[in-house]
Amino acid sequence: MTENKAQRGRRRLLEWQANSSANFYSEDQNLREVLHLRLGSERLGHRQADFDLFGESAATIVDEATKEMQRVAAYPTLRRYDGIGQRIEQVEFHPNYHGIGQTLYATGVLSDYDHIGQEAAQLVFAYLFTQNGEAGHACPLACAAGLIKILQAVGSEELKSQFLPRLLDPNYGSNFQASQFLTEVQGGSDVGANAVEARPNEDGSYSISGEKWFCSVANADVFLMTARPTDAPEGTRGLGAFLVPRLTEEGEPNGFAIRRLKDKLGTRFMASAEIDFDGAKAWPIGPVDQGFKNVVEIVLTTSRLYNAVSCAGIMRRAMTEAFGFAKAREAFGQSISRFPLVKRSLARLKVESAAALSSTMALVAYSEKSQSETLTETETQFFRAAVPMNKMLTALRGTQMVHEAMEVFGGNGAIESFSVLPRLYRDSYILEAWEGTHNVLTAQFLKDCAKYQVHKGLLQWCEDVIKAPDSLPQKDCAGHLESALENQIKPAFQELEQSAKSPMATLIARDLLEKTMVFIQAVTLLQEARHCEEASELSATEKTELLAFFCQDHGFAPAFDGERMARSLAILTET
Ligand SMILES: Cc1cc2nc3c(=O)[nH]c(=O)nc-3n(C[C@H](O)[C@H](O)[C@H](O)COP(=O)(O)OP(=O)(O)OC[C@H]3O[C@@H](n4cnc5c(N)ncnc54)[C@H](O)[C@@H]3O)c2cc1C
Numbered sequence: 001m002t003e004n005k006a007q008r009g010r011r012r013l014l015e016w017q018a019n020s021s022a023n024f025y026s027e028d029q030n031l032r033e034v035l036h037l038r039l040g041s042e043r044l045g046h047r048q049a050d051f052d053l054f055g056e057s058a059a060t061i062v063d064e065a066t067k068e069m070q071r072v073a074a075y076p077t078l079r080r081y082d083g084i085g086q087r088i089e090q091v092e093f094h095p096n097y098h099g100i101g102q103t104l105y106a107t108g109v110l111s112d113y114d115h116i117g118q119e120a121a122q123l124v125f126a127y128l129f130t131q132n133g134e135a136g137h138a139c140p141l142a143c144a145a146g147l148i149k150i151l152q153a154v155g156s157e158e159l160k161s162q163f164l165p166r167l168l169d170p171n172y173g174s175n176f177q178a179s180q181f182l183t184e185v186q187g188g189s190d191v192g193a194n195a196v197e198a199r200p201n202e203d204g205s206y207s208i209s210g211e212k213w214f215c216s217v218a219n220a221d222v223f224l225m226t227a228r229p230t231d232a233p234e235g236t237r238g239l240g241a242f243l244v245p246r247l248t249e250e251g252e253p254n255g256f257a258i259r260r261l262k263d264k265l266g267t268r269f270m271a272s273a274e275i276d277f278d279g280a281k282a283w284p285i286g287p288v289d290q291g292f293k294n295v296v297e298i299v300l301t302t303s304r305l306y307n308a309v310s311c312a313g314i315m316r317r318a319m320t321e322a323f324g325f326a327k328a329r330e331a332f333g334q335s336i337s338r339f340p341l342v343k344r345s346l347a348r349l350k351v352e353s354a355a356a357l358s359s360t361m362a363l364v365a366y367s368e369k370s371q372s373e374t375l376t377e378t379e380t381q382f383f384r385a386a387v388p389m390n391k392m393l394t395a396l397r398g399t400q401m402v403h404e405a406m407e408v409f410g411g412n413g414a415i416e417s418f419s420v421l422p423r424l425y426r427d428s429y430i431l432e433a434w435e436g437t438h439n440v441l442t443a444q445f446l447k448d449c450a451k452y453q454v455h456k457g458l459l460q461w462c463e464d465v466i467k468a469p470d471s472l473p474q475k476d477c478a479g480h481l482e483s484a485l486e487n488q489i490k491p492a493f494q495e496l497e498q499s500a501k502s503p504m505a506t507l508i509a510r511d512l513l514e515k516t517m518v519f520i521q522a523v524t525l526l527q528e529a530r531h532c533e534e535a536s537e538l539s540a541t542e543k544t545e546l547l548a549f550f551c552q553d554h555g556f557a558p559a560f561d562g563e564r565m566a567r568s569l570a571i572l573t574e575t
Contacts, residue, residue: 016328025055037531065096076271089253091219101172111170116371130313133427136269142306144178146299154286179217192235198227218273240291242282255280266426304391308360311398315353318405347572355521362524381457393517399428442510480557
């Protein structure tokens with residue numbers, strides 16, 4: 001029997017569904033190339049089986065469990081009292097939420113912080129996981145990682161021995177979840193306006209009182225909080241970092257009451273609350289007068305890397321969804337993947353998702369390295385400047401790329417039950433707001449350029465990489481990048497220096513920040529393309545093309561003519 005048009009259309013959709021990813025790791029050649037460079041072949045070899053196993057779980061069990069939660073709108077609920085009227089301040093979740101947590105934590109994603117030098121591998125698990133969006137657990141991972149690292153770096157021996165074993169416990173059922181509460185109702189960007197007070201007690205603890213306005217992971221077992229000790233100075237200088245256990249020794253809520261859970265646009269499976277504190281017992285993490293500095297340098301830096309990895313994961317999923325759908329969907333008698341405009345969308349999705357992973361893993365490698373050795377001056381400046389810049393660019397691109405993928409889906413892109421994209425879109429916006437809005441990161445960038453001259457290290461780092469001896473296929477791109485550095489980026493920084501004191505300087509800084517970060521991505525892609533060329537077991541063909549497309553698309557190389565564009569789109573979208 002011949003198919004009618006509707007039957008054919010539906011059959012193609014069924015084929016698209018049947019071909020959905022079965023393993024986020026094994027199907028990701030680009031990821032393996034990045035890891036071959038950043039982890040080295042030996043280390044990658046040791047972790048490959050773990051990544052493969054979790055890549056399969058993430059694409060199957062976790063994906064299904066998350067979709068099911070979405071289908072029944074299984075968002076967390078607040079249960080303030082138990083059956084006999086005692087205050088418990090608990091958050092309740094759908095059973096799938098806990099099932100996902102068990103799968104994720106068993107990978108060692110957090111417990112591997114027990115020994116240094118594992119962070120790049122840990123963030124691979126986060127990357128694979130976040131291809132399902134936030135799924136309720138991406139934010140808790142970032143928060144716990146930050147708390148673990150600040151405790152390891154500056155926490156007292158007592159705090160370490162009391163809390164680290166449970167924070168590092170790979171068993172989800174007994175693990176301690178963590179959160180970080182900085183934002184208050186009067187503002188999140190202006191943390192220096194924090195009014196929550198920490199009164200010192202005689203035993204070295206503090207009693208915390210006041211209101212926190214955005215408290216994600218409201219179910220956490222330990223809260224990391226900023227608060228101002230009595231008589232401490234105004235501004236961020238006067239803020240301490242405190243650890244607040246959820247429960248008292250008697251098992252009761254530790255001086256806090258959850259006002260309500262936020263009804264959010266995205267990250268809806270994770271509970272964000274408004275919380276009132278009234279004498280919560282707290283312990284300072286490190287010297288109280290260094291609290292905010294440590295939070296920025298350790299906790300926020302960590303969260304910003306997790307944020308960027310999440311964006312890269314989301315972009316990767318948007319890309320694979322768009323490729324699969326475009327291949328199956330037909331219009332005007334052919335697969336839509338044959339239309340040049342769709343091909344360009346697909347190519348952009350591939351290139352931008354690879355660029356996000358590229359810059360982020362380059363930075364994660366420095367974060368890991370800094371735990372065991374001293375970074376050079378250039379590396380230190382590069383890392384300091386690029387982490388917030390990368391957070392901003394990857395978050396912006398995350399939303400843009402999910403949007404691009406939705407466009408490939410046409411009207412079906414807007415339908416909740418049709419694909420993962422609407423949820424990814426909502427989660428992407430939250431990743432833009434978290435851990436520093438774009439404007440605030442711009443202001444920090446401007447300040448760091450003026451105060452620490454971080455741009456000098458950043459430009460030097462780019463120059464050093466570009467000028468490294470080149471293998472033939474990347475020579476053209478390296479040449480274009482060298483001239484873009486001299487003729488576009490460096491003069492723009494001179495302009496910024498000249499106008500640094502002008503009230504309009506942030507306008508210049510924001511555009512320059514974005515452009516420079518895109519440039520850094522081109523440089524990290526160049527590193528990858530060269531590495532693929534050198535490593536006999538890898539092929540550089542696609543990576544070299546990806547780099548060439550990226551450079552011309554962002555104006556660092558002359559735009560492709562029609563013939564060259566057709567060749568590029570064929571390599572990037574038909575292989
Ligand atoms: C779902 C969700 C969960 C969150 N979870 C947490 C959490 O667990 N813990 C926590 O501490 N916070 C959390 N936040 C808060 C988040 O970190 C803040 O929203 C963010 O820091 C911005 O603060 P704000 O919302 O008060 O915006 P505001 O600070 O009021 O900013 C409003 C606008 O003004 C701009 N602006 C502010 N200062 C400047 C400046 N100097 N120059 C130019 N523009 C400026 C901002 O960029 C923004 O566009 C969460 C937010 C969301 C959406």
